[in-house]
Amino acid sequence: MRSLHVAATGMMAQQNNVEVISNNIANISTTGYKRRRAEFQDLIYQNLRRTGSQSADTGTTLPSGAQIGLGVRTAAVYRIPEQGNLQQTENRFDIAIRGNGYFQIQLPSGETAYTRDGTFGLSAEGTIVTAEGFVVNPGITIPANARDVTINANGEVLAKLDGQVQPQNVGQLQLAIFPNEGGLEAIGDNLFLATPSSGDAQQGAPGTVGYGQTMQGFIETSNVNVVQEITSLITAQRAYEMNSRVITASDEMLSTLTRLR
Amino acid sequence: MDSPGYIILSRLALQNRATQVLAHNLANADTPGFRALRPVFGEFIQRQDQGGVPPGGRPVAFVQDRATWRDMDLGSMQVTGNPLDAAITGEGFFAVETPRGERYTRAGRFSLGEGGRIVDMEGNAVLNTDGAPIAVSPNDTRIEIQGDGTIRSENGVLGRLRVVRFDNPQALRAEGDRVFEANGAEAQAVERPAIRQGVLEGSNVRPILEMTRLTAELREFQFAAQFAEKEGERLSTAVERILRRRS
Numbered sequence: 166m167r168s169l170h171v172a173a174t175g176m177m178a179q180q181n182n183v184e185v186i187s188n189n190i191a192n193i194s195t196t197g198y199k200r201r202r203a204e205f206q207d208l209i210y211q212n213l214r215r216t217g218s219q220s221a222d223t224g225t226t227l228p229s230g231a232q233i234g235l236g237v238r239t240a241a242v243y244r245i246p247e248q249g250n251l252q253q254t255e256n257r258f259d260i261a262i263r264g265n266g267y268f269q270i271q272l273p274s275g276e277t278a279y280t281r282d283g284t285f286g287l288s289a290e291g292t293i294v295t296a297e298g299f300v301v302n303p304g305i306t307i308p309a310n311a312r313d314v315t316i317n318a319n320g321e322v323l324a325k326l327d328g329q330v331q332p333q334n335v336g337q338l339q340l341a342i343f344p345n346e347g348g349l350e351a352i353g354d355n356l357f358l359a360t361p362s363s364g365d366a367q368q369g370a371p372g373t374v375g376y377g378q379t380m381q382g383f384i385e386t387s388n389v390n391v392v393q394e395i396t397s398l399i400t401a402q403r404a405y406e407m408n409s410r411v412i413t414a415s416d417e418m419l420s421t422l423t424r425l426r
Numbered sequence: 427m428d429s430p431g432y433i434i435l436s437r438l439a440l441q442n443r444a445t446q447v448l449a450h451n452l453a454n455a456d457t458p459g460f461r462a463l464r465p466v467f468g469e470f471i472q473r474q475d476q477g478g479v480p481p482g483g484r485p486v487a488f489v490q491d492r493a494t495w496r497d498m499d500l501g502s503m504q505v506t507g508n509p510l511d512a513a514i515t516g517e518g519f520f521a522v523e524t525p526r527g528e529r530y531t532r533a534g535r536f537s538l539g540e541g542g543r544i545v546d547m548e549g550n551a552v553l554n555t556d557g558a559p560i561a562v563s564p565n566d567t568r569i570e571i572q573g574d575g576t577i578r579s580e581n582g583v584l585g586r587l588r589v590v591r592f593d594n595p596q597a598l599r600a601e602g603d604r605v606f607e608a609n610g611a612e613a614q615a616v617e618r619p620a621i622r623q624g625v626l627e628g629s630n631v632r633p634i635l636e637m638t639r640l641t642a643e644l645r646e647f648q649f650a651a652q653f654a655e656k657e658g659e660r661l662s663t664a665v666e667r668i669l670r671r672r673s
Contacts, residue, residue, distance in 0.1 A: 166442065166446075167446045167449075168442070168445045168446040168448070169449075171446055171449035171450050171453055172449045172453060174453050175452055175453030175454075175455075178453065178456070179456075204458065204535065205454065205456050205457040205458075206457055206533075206547065206602070206603050207450075207454050207457055207460055207600065207603070207604060209601070209602040210601065210602060213491070231465070232463065232599065233446055233447060233450065233463075234447070234450035234451075234454070234600070234602075235450065236450060236453045236454075237450075237454045237457055240547045240548075240603075243537075245506075245507075245508070342564070344562070344564055345538035345539065347537050347538075348537075348538075361540065362540065362549075364538075364540070364542070364564075367564055374567070375564075375565070375567040400456075403633075404456060404633070407452050407637060408453060410637065410640065411445070411448065411449045411452055411640060414640050414641075414644045415445060417644055417648075418441075418442065418644060418647050418648075421647065421651045422438075422651065424651075424655075425654060425655055425658070
């Protein structure tokens with residue numbers, strides 16, 4: 166009974182689907198989270214009769230062969246890079262990206278990671294760091310005597326120093342964009358690493374062509390849409406049930422066979 | 427000669443196979459660009475070696491699965507918003523370059539691969555009308571796929587998708603991983619393909635239909651099994667009677 170195994174591949178695929186959906190729902194309030202989708206592709210086929218071969222009984226050429234598929238497998242779990250909602254926080258070091266791009270984060274290991282989670286703060290030395298304390302590239306230090314800090318749409322960090330009328334430019338945030346965002350590898354904590362399939366990061370100032378703008382006082386929430394997720398969940402569950410009915414039917418056939426005398 | 431027994435066995439084997447094709451369809455109810463398979467059964471007439479059919483007799487017919495036939499109906503269309511997703515809303519297939527040669531697919535889930543080439547889920551390059559890969563440069567940020575398959579960005583035209591059709595799409599051989607092999611058939615370029623950007627064609631499996639068929643297959647299997655059982659009973663009764671008369 167091959168149909169038992171075929172239906173099992175279908176059930177496994179749908180289980181995978183449910184796992185991806187549950188991860189999306191779990192991350193519904195994660196800053197900068199991008200929803201994911203599982204996608205499937207058909208497994209190899211067995212050719213019982215090849216197209217174009219001669220049929221034995223009449224000698225004619227077969228117009229189509231007899232192929233039997235062996236089921237399904239998960240092809241990919243891909244990220245949907247759509248912009249998430251923007252939420253105002255009033256925190257002056259919360260920065261959201263409107264449009265393309267990632268912040269560059271210096272990991273303690275020396276690697277550069279990328280993120281869209283802009284919940285930043287200041288370190289003891291006054292450097293802009295992530296919630297985990299990793300330095301945001303290029304390291305921008307706010308002078309201790311700064312009274313107010315403004316970050317404009319082009320990523321320029323302007324500090325108003327004590328006793329000065331004009332705000333002073335103390336740094337410029339840089340964004341990274343990739344030829345293929347989908348190829349980034351997620352390492353958790355909202356961080357991504359570049360891979361050969363994402364291509365090399367290109368750096369640029371926010372607001373220039375191809376790069377998004379920075380928005381001070383906002384964070385980008387996840388782009389998970391509850392209604393969509395629940396709908397997918399129901400669809401996945403139904404598909405799972407249908408595959409399990411195939412198993413029941415195949416089992417019934419088997420038991421019919423064993424009852425034959 | 428136990429013809430009825432063998433005939434019904436051929437039927438049982440086929441019912442089994444039909445269920446497997448059904449299981450494969452259902453398992454792929456969510457696979458983009460998947461085309462449902464249908465088994466075709468035919469009568470297989472046993473050759474009567476000596477003198478053909480005896481006078482007054484009838485030829486013995488076994489069942490044989492002759493072919494699987496591919497349902498070429500359109501699949502359900504799903505709006506994804508991904509700029510590199512493309513769906514063919516009419517006839518035709520996208521051409522992709524695999525290590526084994528050119529292959530054809532209806533699953534228009536494309537993304538950017540190494541060197542900015544437009545690739546499918548397996549990383550196979552999607553081909554343009556000249557049979558070459560289509561490359562996107564980092565400066566092309568707004569990619570647009572037009573109705574006729576022309577891909578352009580703000581910097582101009584990048585290429586046009588190769589969309590092909592076959593006189594007999596049934597001759598195509600599915601290789602898995604959503605691709606089809608031409609299998610000797612000649613791919614003809616479609617002059618005016620109907621392509622939609624940001625849309626993905628799903629599978630054309632209609633689960634309700636498959637479930638109904640599954641129930642029917644199961645009952646037919648049970649019916650055939652019952653027939654086999656009754657035939658067995660008939661034989662053993664016959665043997666019993668013959669033995670009783672002899673004793």
